[in-house]
Amino acid sequence: MKAILVGFMGSGKTTVGHLLAENLNVPYHDLDDMIVEKAGKSIKQIFADDGEPAFRQLEHDALRAALNDDGILGTGGGTPIQDVNFEMLKNSEVPVVLLDVMPETIIFRLKNDTDRPLAKQLGLDGLVDLKGQRDFRYDQVSDFRVATDELTPNQVVEAIKRNLFIKM
Ligand SMILES: Nc1ncnc2c1ncn2[C@@H]1O[C@H](COP(=O)(O)OP(=O)(O)O)[C@@H](O)[C@H]1O
Numbered sequence: 001m002k003a004i005l006v007g008f009m010g011s012g013k014t015t016v017g018h019l020l021a022e023n024l025n026v027p028y029h030d031l032d033d034m035i036v037e038k039a040g041k042s043i044k045q046i047f048a049d050d051g052e053p054a055f056r057q058l059e060h061d062a063l064r065a066a067l068n069d070d071g072i073l074g075t076g077g078g079t080p081i082q083d084v085n086f087e088m089l090k091n092s093e094v095p096v097v098l099l100d101v102m103p104e105t106i107i108f109r110l111k112n113d114t115d116r117p118l119a120k121q122l123g124l125d126g127l128v129d130l131k132g133q134r135d136f137r138y139d140q141v142s143d144f145r146v147a148t149d150e151l152t153p154n155q156v157v158e159a160i161k162r163n164l165f166i167k168m
């Protein structure tokens with residue numbers, strides 16, 4: 001991998017990851033897509049049929065498989081929260097980029113979302129609490145952070161590239 005994107009739901013990992021990969025002319029891998037492909041059903045359906053622990057196991061398996069691939073990896077918002085994943089990301093040689101986002105922006109970006117079971121379960125206030133619980137982990141696992149609130153996805157790509165080239 002050239003870079004791994006972490007951050008809360010709605011921070012833009014999937015959107016920016018696709019654009020960054022295209023821009024660098026490398027493949028893009030998204031853990032959620034890998035999980036959906038392996039399970040043969042949507043994330044929403046995995047949560048409904050099998051529960052969150054089953055989803056987290058699939059997520060861990062997908063992360064383990066993806067770390068050896070080339071390109072850009074977009075994780076899910078909960079990926080760094082499992083201890084085993086946290087250690088894998090922290091010990092990886094690949095730069096880990098935190099896409100940061102303010103609660104107001106998350107609410108705005110996800111207000112019509114129907115694909116994220118946790119967002120649906122928790123409601124918007126619950127989401128903000130969850131972000132507060134997770135932020136420390138995102139900070140610890142990442143090499144640098146980009147605040148995305150005031151940036152377009154393409155501007156986020158440019159900010160990541162500036163930081164990556166300094167690090168390479
Ligand atoms: N920088 C940005 N500015 C405005 N909207 C954004 C930005 N990044 C992502 N979005 C929008 O926010 C929503 C969630 O983005 P997504 O890439 O799925 O986030 P994640 O994968 O981190 O959950 C999508 O509707 C996307 O178009």
Ligand SMILES: O=C(O)C1=C[C@@H](OP(=O)(O)O)[C@@H](O)[C@H](O)C1
Nearest residue numbers: 008009010032076077078116117
């Ligand atoms: O934060 C989380 O626990 C989750 C985030 C989602 O990915 P995005 O961060 O790409 O929305 C997806 O993996 C699942 O719905 C659980």
Ligand SMILES: [Mg+2]
Nearest residue numbers: 013014032076
């Ligand atoms: Mg995503």
